[in-house]
Amino acid sequence: MSSARPPAPGAAPQTLGELGEFALIAEITRGLPAVDEVLLGPGDDAAVLAVDGPVLTTVDVLVEGVHFRRDWSEPYDVGRKAIAVNVADIEAMGGRAVGVVVGFSAPADTPLRWALEFARGLRDEATTAGVALLGGDVTRARDITVSVTVIGVLDGRPPVRRDGARPGQLVAICGRLGWAAAGVAVLGRGFRSPRAVVEAQRVPQVPYGQGAVAAGAGASAMIDVSDGLLGDLGHVARASGVVIDVDSSRFAVPDPLQAVAAATGSDPLRLILTGGEDHALAATFDSDRTLPDGWQVIGTVRELPAGGDPVVLVDGATWEGETGFDHFGRRS
C-alpha cells in the first residue's frame, strides 16, 4: 500500500519505509530503563504491570502542525514532550506514573534520523520521569502523530479530582506559566530567543513528583495547566461548583517573559494567565495548611453566589479576552 521500497542490498536504510515497522519498534524499545512494576515489557500482545491498588490512565495526542512543527522542534524534543505532557496528567491526580504505551504514525518517507532521535527523546524523558515504555504501535500516515497513554498508581492515596475545591480554600500552583506561550510568540515571529522560552515551548518542565507531594499535603482538587491557567481553573470551578478568584499581584513576571512581552507589545500577565503547554500543577488547599516547597498561592476559592455561575475571576472581575485553547479553533 506504500511506494516505499527496501534499500538496495548492502545500503543502510534512510527512511522509515526502508527500515520497516518491526525494526523501528525494536529501536524505540532498545535499552529501556528497568522499572520495578514491569512484569512483561514490549514485544508481546500486551505488556504486564504489577500494581497494587487502583490504576490511573489517560491519553494525549500530539499532531505535527498542531502540537509541534518539524521546523521549530528537534525530534528529540518532540519525543520528550510526548512523555512529559502525559505524565503531567497523572501528577495532577496525585499519582505516580509507572508506564506508557506509544502510538506512532508517520509517512514512509520520514527520515530515519528523525524517528530514531524521537525514540531517544521518548526514552530519555521516560527515564527522567521514572516511567517504563511498555509497548507501541507503529503505522503509516500523512502527518506524524504521536499518542501516548500513561498508566499510574496512587500508592495508597485517594485520587485528587477536579471537583474538590471548597470555598475559603487557597489556590496554589507549582511550575511555570506563560513560558511555552512566550516561546510560541517568538518562534512565530521567526526568532529563536530568549532561548529559555523557546526551549520551554519545545519541552515543558513538568514538576515531576509534586502531584504526589501536593496530595500528601492535603490538596483537595488539582489539575495540570495544559490549555491556560484561567481555562483550566474554569474546569475546577465548574466541577466543584465554586468561584475561583485569581490575584494577579501574586505573579512575579520572570525576565524572559518580560522581554518577550516588551518585544511583541503584549501583556506579560496575559501570557501567564492564558498561555498553555507549560503543564504546571494548580491545586486547592485549606487555608491553614502549610504549602509544600515549590508551591505558591495565586488565588482563593469563593462560594458560588445564588444564581451565579462557577467562573474564574481575576482580581475579583471577569477576565476580558481568551482563556484557553480549543483544538478545533474555537476560543473558550
Add this chain to the structure above:
Amino acid sequence: MSSARPPAPGAAPQTLGELGEFALIAEITRGLPAVDEVLLGPGDDAAVLAVDGPVLTTVDVLVEGVHFRRDWSEPYDVGRKAIAVNVADIEAMGGRAVGVVVGFSAPADTPLRWALEFARGLRDEATTAGVALLGGDVTRARDITVSVTVIGVLDGRPPVRRDGARPGQLVAICGRLGWAAAGVAVLGRGFRSPRAVVEAQRVPQVPYGQGAVAAGAGASAMIDVSDGLLGDLGHVARASGVVIDVDSSRFAVPDPLQAVAAATGSDPLRLILTGGEDHALAATFDSDRTLPDGWQVIGTVRELPAGGDPVVLVDGATWEGETGFDHFGRRS
C-alpha cells in the same frame, strides 16, 4: 489556528470545528455502560480503575486511508473496529479487557454526523466487549486517526505469552481467518458482495472471552492474528525457539471465501494463511488436552533442528509468497 468558525447563532453545528473539542468529548462519553472496575470515568485529568493484581496494556492506531477508508466503511463500523482490534490483544494474553482510552484526531471540517456515528460505534462495541470508555483526547489533524489503548486484568491467571510454545504441542485457532482479506479483495474491485466478507473487513468478529477460556484450558502460548496467520505464528515460533507446521488440510474453506477466490482467480488458502485483520486467536496446547469449544487444531509445534531457524511451515514445507503485512510497505 483553524479556519473553522462557530455556526451562526441559532444554527446547529454541522462540523467538528463548529461543535468544538469539549462538546465532542461530552458526546463520545455520553451514556457509557457502567463497568464495576471504574472508580472515576472521563472528565478529570485521568480515569481511575479498581484492579486487583497485574494489569495488561496495549495500544493500536487506526489511520484513515491505511486501516479504513471513509468510502468503504461507515463511521459506526470504524468506531466498533477501533475497540475490537484492541480488545483482541488483551484476549491474546488470556486477559479480560476492562477499559479503554481513545485518542481521536480529525480535520475541523469533518462532518459532525461522522464523528457522532463513530462515537456510537465506540460505545456499542465497548458494551459488547464489556469494557468502559475511560477517557480520550480530541485534536485536529489532516487525516482521521484513532488510537485506542486498552487496560485489562488477568483475574488471577498468569499471562499467556508468545514464548510458551513447546515441541509436541498442538496449534489451534478460534475465530475467522481470511474473511477481512476477502473483503479487501472485493471492495478493491469495486464490489460490495459477498456481504459477509465486506462486513468482516469493516468490523472483525473477535471471539470475546475465548482468550481467558484458552488460558484456563492450558494454552501455553497465544497471539491474535492481526497481520496474517503465518506471519503471526512466526512471532510465536521465534519467541519460543520452535518450528510450527501448519496442516493445510485442517482448514475448511467457507463458502464466501470460496466465492471470492473463484471470482478473483486467487487461492482461498492464501487468504486463510496470510489474510490479516480478522483477529482470530491462535494458541498452543499440550496434545493430551481437551480443546475448548470453538477451537480447532490447525498444526503442530516441532523441535528446532540443529542450526535451523524458528520458522512456520505449511504441510512441512516453506510457504512461497507473502506472509503478512508491514505498515511501511515492506512485505515480511
